[in-house]
Amino acid sequence: MTNTDFVLSVEDLTVSFDGFKAIDSLNLYVDQNELRVIIGPNGAGKTTLLDLICGKTRASAGSIKFKNSEMTKLPEYQIVRSGIGRKFQTPSIYENLSVFQNLEVSFPRGRGVFGALFFKRSDEVKAQVQAVAAEIGLEAQLDTEAGLLSHGQKQWLEIGMLLMQDPELLMLDEPIAGMSVRERELTAELLQRICKGRAMIVIEHDMEFVKRIADKVTVMHQGKILAEGSMEKVQADPRVIDVYLGH
């Protein structure tokens, strides 16, 4: 395979913090329509890897190619515009705005919250809000103030805000943390639904959830990739059991 076949190609990526290599000569390739899950012990470098891909942290060396374009020198907003969306662990929704308004302000038009509120809603934006609300299961809550949603619904809304930009690569850091059993089930269905037509990278610790959603699992340890493949394959790998699953 050549690089052009992958939506994301990370090669020899390294980042040092005061001489400590949090990411150490790492290679990672993600396909179109793939839902990749990254697992590994605390401090393995999982969050740092996502920080590097979205431009929040600058690489010390190596390359990150998205659709064959180099991302390592671009500012964060240009990486977002290129089609990479990232959800952090803590929700960053506008609690005082309705679900509709939260989705509306996320429509990529380069205008801020207040600008968006005073603009006349175009049919295009409304249609996109409706479609995304249906996808995240919040159609009935469009007029609800976001602050009144359940924890799970807030997480889904934030995913919806990212979907408004129709990213080709969506990255989620522990999306089911704090969710009820039912919310976890619905989130698994949601992720499988929205993965169609885009690639996704999800960091997760809950192995039942990983088993359910992952096309392929990457196990990280000490800034490197320890193992990669199907859930069955990595689960049976003695090195993975030793550093992570056996604990």
Ligand SMILES: Nc1ncnc2c1ncn2[C@@H]1O[C@H](COP(=O)(O)OP(=O)(O)OP(=O)(O)O)[C@@H](O)[C@H]1O
């Ligand atoms: N900005 C920073 N400055 C210094 N050290 C950092 C910085 N960011 C991350 N690290 C260190 O890099 C290592 C990897 O951290 P990271 O948060 O990426 O791990 P993780 O695999 O996401 O762990 P967890 O599962 O606990 O979230 C840790 O030892 C962390 O302390």
